[in-house]
Amino acid sequence: MLSIDDIIQLEQQATQELELLQADVASSGDEVAAISPDKAIGRLSRLDAMQMQQVAKAAQRRRQDRITALQNALDRIDAGRYGQCELCQNWIGLDRLQAQPEATRCSDCAG
Ligand SMILES: [Zn+2]
Numbered sequence: 001m002l003s004i005d006d007i008i009q010l011e012q013q014a015t016q017e018l019e020l021l022q023a024d025v026a027s028s029g030d031e032v033a034a035i036s037p038d039k040a041i042g043r044l045s046r047l048d049a050m051q052m053q054q055v056a057k058a059a060q061r062r063r064q065d066r067i068t069a070l071q072n073a074l075d076r077i078d079a080g081r082y083g084q085c086e087l088c089q090n091w092i093g094l095d096r097l098q099a100q101p102e103a104t105r106c107s108d109c110a111g
Pocket of ligand 1 (some may be wrong): 085086087088089090105106107108109110
């Protein structure tokens with residue numbers, strides 16, 4: 001079971017990671033923006049640009065998924081039901097939560 005100190009520390013960690021991700025999402029907006037069709041680039045460089053855009057979009061999606069997961073973790077902390085596995089209801093290990101504060105499953109159920 002998590003102590004109050006553990007939860008406070010994990011809440012700070014989740015909040016910090018959330019802020020960093022939100023800053024990343026904001027600063028990656030240009031990479032993800034649509035390539036304008038009238039941009040004077042050749043066909044090959046246009047393909048390159050489209051591939052880079054796909055990669056940037058995938059990275060942005062992963063960031064947004066993690067933001068949602070971290071916000072959900074903070075909601076669970078507020079609601080006083082943080083740190084229990086959603087499947088087996090056992091406590092999730094502190095080392096696991098420190099590595100991944102948004103974890104919703106214990107290491108046994110995650111695999
Ligand atoms: Zn479990």
